[in-house]
Amino acid sequence: MSCCADPRAGFSGQFGTLPDAIRAAITPEGTGGRLVLHVPDIHCAACIANIERALAPCCPDARVNLTRKTVTLGWDAPTFDPSDAVTILRNLGYTPQPLATASDVRDRHGAELMRAVAVSGFAAMNVMLLSVSVWSGADGTTRELFHWFSALIALPALAYAARPFFRSAAGSLAHGRLNMDVPISLAILLAAGQSLVATVAGEGVTYFDAAITLTFFLLVGRLLDHLTREKARASVGRLAAMRPPFAHVVGTAGTAPVAVEDVRPGALIEIAAGERVPLDARLAAGEAAFDTALATGESHPETVTAGGEIMAGALAVTGPHRLTVLRPSADSYVSRLAALQAAAENVRSRHARIADRAASVYAPVVHLLALGTFLGWMVAGFGAGAALTTAIAVLVITCPCALGLAVPAVHVAACERLFRQGLAIKDGAALERLERIDEVVFDKTGTLTVPSLTDPAAIAPADLAAAAALARHSTHPVSRAIVAAAEAAGLARVIAADVRELRGRGMEGVIDGRRVFLGQGGPDWAEDAAPAGGRLVFLREGAAPLPIAVTEELRAGAADLVARLKARGLPVTILSGDRAEAVASVAAALGVADWHARLSPSGKVAHLAARQRAGARPLMVGDGLNDGPALAAAAASIAPADASDLSQTAADLVMTGPSLAGVWAALATARGAHRIVMQNLGIAAVYNCIAVPIAVLGLASPLVAAIAMSSSSIVVTLNALRVMRGSTSGIA
Amino acid sequence: MSVLVYLIPVALGLGGLGLVAFIWSVRSDQYSDMEGAARRILNDPD
Incomplete structure (x- = not known):
């Protein structure tokens, strides 16, 4: 299982004081508690099995979430110590980090939308069943009974399922703006109200079916939109890993962990090999190698001498070292990068989405149309009742079902296609x-x-094969280059036993009974052999170190x-x-x-x-x-x-x-997706051009409204699915 | 037509049963890790 962390990989000291950070992240529940750990290196089915099996003895309720890369621990016994579970995870070679709160991992909005879709779908099916009977000619008591049943099903379902639209419309109106949810909410409320009046009076047509079907289709669009966003949001927790939460401050009585926010400039901190530097600092003494790949993109470790500056986020290759803190946490390199990025993202989020732009044009037009219809019918002398019914029919029929689905359905299909690519x-x-x-x-x-070996021919085939055996266990770009060079040379595969990763230093293992090492710095058994400056080296126990020169191609x-x-x-x-x-x-x-x-x-x-x-x-x-x-x-x-x-x-x-x-x-x-979005918007526009005159003239019976709305929604959804097929290959 | 008096409540009841089952499955987080659920079938039971 090369994709998984090695089961024998060593304890990583990145969060030496994890118990403190963990205690802060526990959500108490009854006598026990709940803890969600972010474990970025969960990749596959074997990871799930490894972790859950290993945690079973101490915490039988542990559950891995592969999508979010988290492990959730739940326990009832007050005596349970979650740091045991963390130790088990670390010994398996994973790097668990606590997540701030449980709400970070639960998608409440998504669950609400899903329940609303279920309720409105259930209600829509049943109301439609009754409506079809009415359209087919049920009359008298049966018709009245069916209207009452429809009201009984539709009204509570609308009150529950349409809340996302009401909330959004209210929020928009409070800011003095019109968004797409305003005509939607208005149409739902007016249609439901008018239908209720018609039901009580026992005469006239009802629009319960249209109101609830409309809600259902629109909610499906919302849910699709939400799911594509949620998939990406799950990765946000990663940023925290760049910044260790604690620094080991050297005091008179040894070192003590202090939250990075509380470390003052001038304090002396200690850092072990394989740890990330928590704050911008200056090397106090001696010479040290730091892997700054994440900060500068430079793949060779940087050698720093006493007095040299190291930026937060760099990984110590050698150690332990003592550093003098230069700046408070808020001003550190990583913090400034994060701030720079946040500012840039802020600018980008102002991008107006196509659907929103369409809505900003559409919403006022719909309102004016409905109002115009109402006034027109009043002026023509048909009476307030008929005028209101027709205006409602206009609102219902113009309601942006197709528009609401036109864009999210294409995006879902496009994301799926990209995912397969x-x-x-x-x-x-x-x-x-x-x-x-x-x-x-x-x-x-x-x-x-990407890195590649400068001169693979200069390395003895036996050494290259052995180095590749170790490199196969790592996904580092340099490791891939070594494996590629070995395969290009046609070398037979060598199997390394007991391979483990020395964080920030490299990989070690056993080949033919001799210990071998590949990386920068050196293993514990041959620290003297480590080359200065942390250059890449292959070591075989008892043999001279073999430097491996890397270039880029x-x-x-x-x-x-x-x-x-x-x-x-x-x-x-x-x-x-x-x-x-x-x-x-x-x-x-x-x-x-x-x-x-x-x-x-x-x-x-x-x-x-x-x-x-x-x-x-x-x-x-x-x-x-x-x-x-x-x-x-x-x-x-x-x-x-x-x-x-x-x-x-x-x-x-x-x-x-x-x-x-x-x-x-x-x-x-x-x-390709853009083309289909535009087509879908076009389909929605054509649909409105046909349906609106019918509605304005008062010819839109509930049956016509329901058929027009459903068919346009289905057409745009089917059109969206074309993105999945090969018809969009090549840039057009 | 009097059969409707039984049929409609029965239809609503059955539909409602499905609805309750679905809401229960959402509440118990059964849709929170679709990818993991797909991979778990590859694991041998203990």
């Missing part, structure tokens, strides 16, 4: 933004390029993608934090004329902001922690699968495959 997308709005992009900006390191599909983008007329730019020569050579290889080197994260943001001010809509493709703010600042963004957690959180879309071809597939699907 190895792309996970955040929400429908991201799809719309992706469709509108008119230029593409790439990060270099880790995005356009173009990622699969990069050249093809850039060529296709340029052929499509989309300008390509490279923004990198790397040296100018390195960027220039990659740009030359890809034929990209516009490149910028040595950019800071805020430099990248500034570039993207300037492009957007100039009217361009750039797509950003990047992977590093330093790309997070830029990904958020771009009009749309894509991150590769091996990107940092922060980038994956910031990006609209995450590719799960190793090739950059996914970018092209995403653009093609986004454009």
Whole structure:
């Protein structure tokens, strides 16, 4: 099970004081409690089985949620200690982190929508059953009885299921605006009220069926929209992992854990190998290697000497070391990045979604139409009753069923198609933004390029095969490069036993009875052999360390993608934090004329902001922690699968495959989906052009209203499903 | 037509039963991890 954390992997010291953080996250329940742990490394069925089986003896109620990557612990006994469960998880090689509150993991709004869909669906079916009898000619007492039954079913169901619309409409009116939910709520309320009056009076037609069917279709649209968004929101908890909650402050009586917020500048903190630096700090003494891959995208560890500065979020390769804190937590590098990203996302969320724009035009028109119909019938002398009934028929028939489904149904189908192509997308709005992009900006390191071995031939085949045996257990880009080199050389597979990961350092295992190590730094049994500066090395017990030189080469599909983008007329730019020569050579290889080197994260943001001010809509493709703010600042963004957690959180879309071809597939699907959205809006418009005159003239009986509404909803849904088929391949 | 007096309540009752069952399944979080549920069938029972 190479995708799973190794069962024998060692205890990771990242959260050495987890019990304190855990205690704060427990929700008391009766005599016991509930704790939700975020475990980012849950991947597959075997992970579920491993974790639940291991936790069964101490906590039989433990439940893994694969979608959200969480483990929920529930217990009744007051004596139960959840840190036991955390220790078990860590010993399995997973990295559990507490989630702040249980509400983070429960999707209350989704559950409410689902219940509302169920209630309205149930009511719609039964009311329709009764209505069909009435339309078929039931009269007299039977007809009255059926109207009463319909009222009995529809009114409570509407009161319950239509609440999401009422709430949203009330909120919108309170702000002095009209949104789509105002005509919806008005139509439901008026139709129900008029029908109730007709039922009590025992004469006239009722619209219970239309009101409840309308609610049902609209709720389905809402639920689909919500589900696509929720899928992406589940990943938000990842950002917390970048910032350890505690720092080990060195005092007179040894070290003590202190919450990072309370650590003052000037305090001395201690950090072990494999831990993340909690705050921006300066190395107090000696020499240390830090893996800053997440911050700078640089794959080689950086060597820092006494007095050198280290940014928060860097991973200590060697240790333990003592550091002097430079800045309070709120000003640390990671905090500033998060703030930069939040600001950029704020700007982006102002993007007006197509459905909302359509609604802002549609809602006033519907109201005016209904009002005009009412006044027209009054003036024509048909009396208030008939005028009101006709106005209600107009409201019901123009109600945006098709419009409410037109966009979310396409987005759901498009997300499903992207998912099958190895792309996970955040929400429908991201799809719309992706469709509108008119230029593409790439990060270099880790995005356009991946590491590869400089000279595999220089390494003895036996050593390369052994290194690959260890590398197969890791998903690090360098490990993949080693495996690829071994496979390219046609070497027979060697099996390593007892493989475990030394966090921040590398992998160790046993081959042919001798211990082997692959990584930077060194294992406990050969610390002296560790090369300075934490360069990549392969070690065999009793043999001299073998340095492995790594260079970077173009990622699969990069050249093809850039060529296709340029052929499509989309300008390509490279923004990198790397040296100018390195960027220039990659740009030359890809034929990209516009490149910028040595950019800071805020430099990248500034570039993207300037492009957007100039009217361009750039797509950003990047992977590093330093790309997070830029990904958020771009009009749309894509991150590769091996990107940092922060980038994956910031990006609209995450590719799960190793090739950059996914970018092209995403653009093609986004454009195909846009075409179908526009078609659906067109269908909805045509439907209204036909149905509105009928309703205004008072010819819309409840039967006509119900048929028109259902058929238009079904047509747009079926049209949306076309996105799933191959008919949208290629950018049109 | 008097048969309707029984049939309508019976139809509503059966439909209501389905509704109650669905709401129960939502409440007990059976839809919170669709992906996990799909993978769990691959695991051997203990």
